Structure formats: structure tokens, C-alpha cells
Amino acid sequence: MSKIKIGVIGLGYVGLPLARLFGTKYSVIGFDVNEKRVSELKTGVDKTCEVDKHVLEDVLVTDISAEKGLFFTTNIDDIKDCNYYVVTVPTPVDKNNKPVLTPLVKASETVGSVISKGDIVIYESTVYPGATEEDCVPILEQKSGLEFNKDFFVGYSPERINPGDKKHTVEKILKVTSGSTKEVGVKVDQLYSSVITAGTHLAPTIKVAEAAKVIENSQRDINIAFVNELAKIFGLMDINTQDVLAAAGTKWNFLPFTPGLVGGHCIGVDPYYLAQKAQEYGYHPEIILAGRRVNDGMGKYVASEVAKLMIQKDVEVKGANILILGITFKENCPDVRNTKAVDVVYELQEYGANVTIFDPHANIAEVKKEYDLDAVVELPKNKFDGVILTVAHKEFKDLNFKEIRKEKSILYDVKNFLEPKHVDKSL
Numbered sequence: 001m002s003k004i005k006i007g008v009i010g011l012g013y014v015g016l017p018l019a020r021l022f023g024t025k026y027s028v029i030g031f032d033v034n035e036k037r038v039s040e041l042k043t044g045v046d047k048t049c050e051v052d053k054h055v056l057e058d059v060l061v062t063d064i065s066a067e068k069g070l071f072f073t074t075n076i077d078d079i080k081d082c083n084y085y086v087v088t089v090p091t092p093v094d095k096n097n098k099p100v101l102t103p104l105v106k107a108s109e110t111v112g113s114v115i116s117k118g119d120i121v122i123y124e125s126t127v128y129p130g131a132t133e134e135d136c137v138p139i140l141e142q143k144s145g146l147e148f149n150k151d152f153f154v155g156y157s158p159e160r161i162n163p164g165d166k167k168h169t170v171e172k173i174l175k176v177t178s179g180s181t182k183e184v185g186v187k188v189d190q191l192y193s194s195v196i197t198a199g200t201h202l203a204p205t206i207k208v209a210e211a212a213k214v215i216e217n218s219q220r221d222i223n224i225a226f227v228n229e230l231a232k233i234f235g236l237m238d239i240n241t242q243d244v245l246a247a248a249g250t251k252w253n254f255l256p257f258t259p260g261l262v263g264g265h266c267i268g269v270d271p272y273y274l275a276q277k278a279q280e281y282g283y284h285p286e287i288i289l290a291g292r293r294v295n296d297g298m299g300k301y302v303a304s305e306v307a308k309l310m311i312q313k314d315v316e317v318k319g320a321n322i323l324i325l326g327i328t329f330k331e332n333c334p335d336v337r338n339t340k341a342v343d344v345v346y347e348l349q350e351y352g353a354n355v356t357i358f359d360p361h362a363n364i365a366e367v368k369k370e371y372d373l374d375a376v377v378e379l380p381k382n383k384f385d386g387v388i389l390t391v392a393h394k395e396f397k398d399l400n401f402k403e404i405r406k407e408k409s410i411l412y413d414v415k416n417f418l419e420p421k422h423v424d425k426s427l
Helices: 015-023 035-042 053-057 102-112 131-144 182-193 206-236 241-248 270-280 286-296 298-312 341-350 364-371
Strands: 005-009 027-031 069-073 084-087 120-123 153-156 175-177 200-202 321-325 354-358 384-389 405-413
Touching: 005 015, 005 102, 015 027, 015 069, 015 084, 035 069, 084 102, 102 131, 120 131, 120 182, 131 153, 131 206, 153 182, 153 206, 175 182, 175 206, 182 200, 206 241, 206 270, 206 286, 206 298, 270 286, 286 298, 298 341, 298 384, 298 405, 321 341, 341 354
Parallel strands: 005 027, 005 084, 027 069, 084 120, 120 153, 175 200, 321 354, 321 384, 384 405
Antiparallel strands: none
């Protein structure tokens, strides 16, 4: 094969850091259909905050034929000369929690229209076992007119990006790799190991790598569901859940999970991909789906706990002014997609409360577009009947809660993030 030239399809919180990393060593074309996104990236601006401006600018090139570096484009013709294609598009679920492969299908159609003989297409999107070879490969064959494992090959290397985490960046996270043949698996592994300092693990088959990814997040989801259920039980017993977890955590093999709202693109989504595939094989996964039910219901639970606290303090719930601190899906991250903080908002609105949303990391236009909710740009100076910390943004640590609370009010801390002296109750 000629000199390595990599096309990265999809420049979100997974694709961009990977493209930047590959760009330090190879010629990389970053492709995305979002023209605004590409225009911003060309100036070194990453609105997802995953790659700092100076880091991105270090690899930016304006010459598509440069020996190494990262060139951004929305023009499909610009990726025709690549010989490795890495697909990093999202794999969401619909309102009924059914997997939506539309972005993956469209990306496969795009790649299929430009690949040539000898090329390798690597998927990073989280899918159920079998999706790469059963759903994506036929599209690549149809669009290219090439034969799988003869004219072109595929690999799978699941993403392990942790949005907002500046410590565990892509090169510092061990990477699972795989290929459609043993030889291609080695090539894929060598490609990633050339830039991933944490090392790689070559799985024996693509299905093994797909399965490994989907159970990583399913396992975490189940563990969080367990502690969420414990929080409900201990709440009824008037026992502090965090105190219990701290005591249990003194045992060497106790897993350090904490209760909370479980959203985002991975933990709150991936279990449904595995569940659907299991059901196609005639197996109903009870534990996986039970964990999802518990976690999906936590927003409603938090709202009901807040309402009880307010009633106990003789604070009228209907018509109350309640401040929600945090609307993104996780701390110190701007992404609002699939956030479970909105479940708290919707439920409080059902109680008749007036809800104000403040999040220094969120784009208020995106909040409006995604959820038809209005967020404020600045922390309001008025006094609130209730304050709920739903996301542990660093900016919330030192807030003066006396300034934003009425004398008779409640403060509920979902993340156990604030000083206990300020808080009426934590999850």
C-alpha cells in the first residue's frame, strides 16, 4: 500500500481528537457534513471543548497534499485519495429506545462512494455485535462495486473518549482493535499503536471488539443503577447514601460507583443496542433492561424528592421558583444531547413550578432546539424557593447560595458535590 492517508468521517467529540492525534504523524482529512462545524475547526475553534485551540492549530494544514497534518473539509472529493477511512459518527436511539443506524448508514454510503481497491474502513461508532459486517459492509459493497475482503477490508476499534476529561485523552486510553482478516487486524492495530501511547489490544474478531465496547458501558450502567436503587432505599430509611458508600468502599474490592442522572451518548444508549440484538436471538435481557429502567426514572425521582422537601418546609410547590444548576449531560462539558437533567425540569413543570435553568457550559440555543427549554446566560440575582444541582460543573463549587435562596427554601444536591452545610438533601 502507498503512504498512509487517513480520512476521518465525523468530527464530533470522538472524531476530532482522533483526527488531531493522527494528524501529528500522518496526512489526515477530517470530513463532516456540518459546514459551520468545519468552518470553526479551520480557525482552530472546537465548540465541544475536547481539543484546545493551540493543540488543534499545531496540526492544522491548508494544503491537502501536506505530508502530515490535519485538513478539514465538507467536500467528499477531498477524501478520495485516502487509503484508511475511520468512521466516528453517533449511534443514538429513538424515542422508543430503538437503535438508530441512520448516521452510520449515511457515513457508509459516503465512504462506499470513494473507496478504492486495497482500502481499509475502520468503524469506531458503538454498535451491537455484528453491525459492522452485517449492516455496514453490504452498503460499502453496493456503493463501491468492490468485493469485501478481496478488494477492500474493514476494521473496528471502539471509541473510548470521555467527554470533558482533560486527563484521559485519546492517546492515553488503551485501544481495542480488530480487522476483517487476521492480516488486516494487524494493520489496524499497527496504525493505532503508532499514536496511542497507552497501547492497544488486538481482538480476534470484529464481533468480539463490538461486543467488548457495548458491555463496557452496559456494565457501568448496571452498577450505577444499583447505587441509584440503594439511594432510594436508604432515602426511605433516612440513611446518608454517601456515608454508606464511603464505609463500604473501605473494602479492597468494592466498586466506587455513585448515584446520579445517567445520560449522554454511551452509558444511557449502548445497553439498548445490546438488548435489541439479544432479543433478535430470542433472549430477553432482564438485568440490562432493569438497569435502564432504574436510571431512566431517576429524573422523576429527584423531582419528587424535591417536592417532598419543599412540602416539609411549608414551601408551596405549585408556582414555586426553582433554579436548576446544570443542563448538560455531564460535568464540565458543553454537550446537552441526551441529558437526563431535562427529566427533572419536565417533572417539576408538571408540579406547576416555574423552572429557571442556568449552565455556564451549555449553549442556550442548543437547549432550546433540543428540548424547547429556555436557559439563562447569567446566574439570576433573584431569590429561589428551591435550588437543584443536577450537574457538578466546577463553577458551582463556590456559589454563594445565600444570595440566590429565599430564607425558607431547599437546596438538593444530585451529585453530592457541594459543602454539606449548604445542602438540605443529596441523592
